[in-house]
Amino acid sequence: MDKLNEYFQIALDKVVFFLPKIIAAALILWIGFKIVKKLVNWVGKLLQKAGFSESLRPFLTSTVSVLLKGTVLFIIATIIGADLTGLIAILAAAGFAIGMALQGSLGNFASGILILTLKPYKVGDWIQLEDKFGRVQEIGIFSTDVLTPGNKILIIPNSMVTDSVVTNYSEKGMIRLELTVTMPYEESFPKVREIILEALSDIPRILRDPAPEIGILNFESHNIELIVRPFVIPDDFWEVTFAANKAIKNAFNQYQVKVAYSEGVEMGLIGE
The missing domain is CATH 1.10.287.1260 (Helix Hairpins)
Structure with missing residues (x-):
């Protein structure tokens, strides 16, 4: 007890x-x-x-x-x-x-915090990171999802973004296309320039202000290489690229602007 x-x-x-x-x-x-x-x-x-x-x-x-x-x-x-x-x-x-x-x-987590805080791009922007190009679908803590023009999703680690140069095509609301065209040495550059400008004017998605830029880029062995730079909104990047190349080719055909290329094809044997 x-x-x-x-x-x-x-x-x-x-x-x-x-x-x-x-x-x-x-x-x-x-x-x-x-x-x-x-x-x-x-x-x-x-x-x-x-x-x-x-x-x-x-x-x-x-x-x-x-x-x-x-x-x-x-x-x-x-x-x-x-x-x-x-x-x-x-x-x-x-x-x-x-x-x-x-x-x-x-590292990806810290980079994600920086991206979401500093906002170098946002969802819907067209960006290029090294050789990767596409539209931002989602910005996460660890990675950024980018939709390519080929309808593929790229999952890019955020540390790769902060360690590389990122090109934001949507930041200014418009981007400049970089198209290359060749013309023969005997052809008149002012004439070809006017032909290209006329062809571009028929494409409604090309911006009129600023006006397209056309200049001589390089002097090659058989041709003069021209640079054609029309301005478009980012969403029209690929559509206008294809349309512009097609329109310029048709215009060269219409005005009989010649280009140099090899017509002969050499045949050879294939060994074992």
């Missing part, structure tokens, strides 16, 4: 010692999470006013929410009297190991 009373007294002492702390922890948890919710909503509105994209805002608000809730739980654990030294050491070691394992992903 004495032993039972001793155990009861120990339990009562523990309850008396921990009950105020538990009540305080519960109050802090309830009030803290209420405050965190209001702060997260305020941060979300602040990010929206600052012009952060819809792709980045949910991620940032979620990150803020997790950090603030973690802080509240840390305070509660301290009030209860839990020893967090070992837990902190474990979390630090785990964070280091995860960071080393996800080096590439973390």
Whole structure:
């Protein structure tokens, strides 16, 4: 019976010692999470006013929410009297190991934050990255999805974007085509220039302002190479490219502008 009373007294002492702390922890948890919710909503509105994209805002608000809730739980654990030294050491070691394992992903993640913040391009823009060209379909935290003119989706890691030169064809609302045409040395450049301008004027999607540019690019062994630069809106890039080449060829045929090419074909044997 004495032993039972001793155990009861120990339990009562523990309850008396921990009950105020538990009540305080519960109050802090309830009030803290209420405050965190209001702060997260305020941060979300602040990010929206600052012009952060819809792709980045949910991620940032979620990150803020997790950090603030973690802080509240840390305070509660301290009030209860839990020893967090070992837990902190474990979390630090785990964070280091995860960071080393996800080096590439973390680089893409950091690049994604930069892209969504600085906005070098947006969804719907036509961009070129090295030899990759297409229209931006989606900007994610880790990668950017680009739809090519061949209807293929390119998933480009964001770190590749921040480490390379990106050409944004949609930034100014129009782009300049770079078409090359050849003419013989004996032909008059002003005449050929007028023929090409007349051919381009029949293509409605070519912008009239600024006017197309036509000039001599190179002097080759058999031809003079001309550069033809009409301006179009980005969405008409390929359509106008094909239409312009077709119109120029038809105009050369109509005005009998000659070009140099080999008519003979040499036949040879194929060995084993």
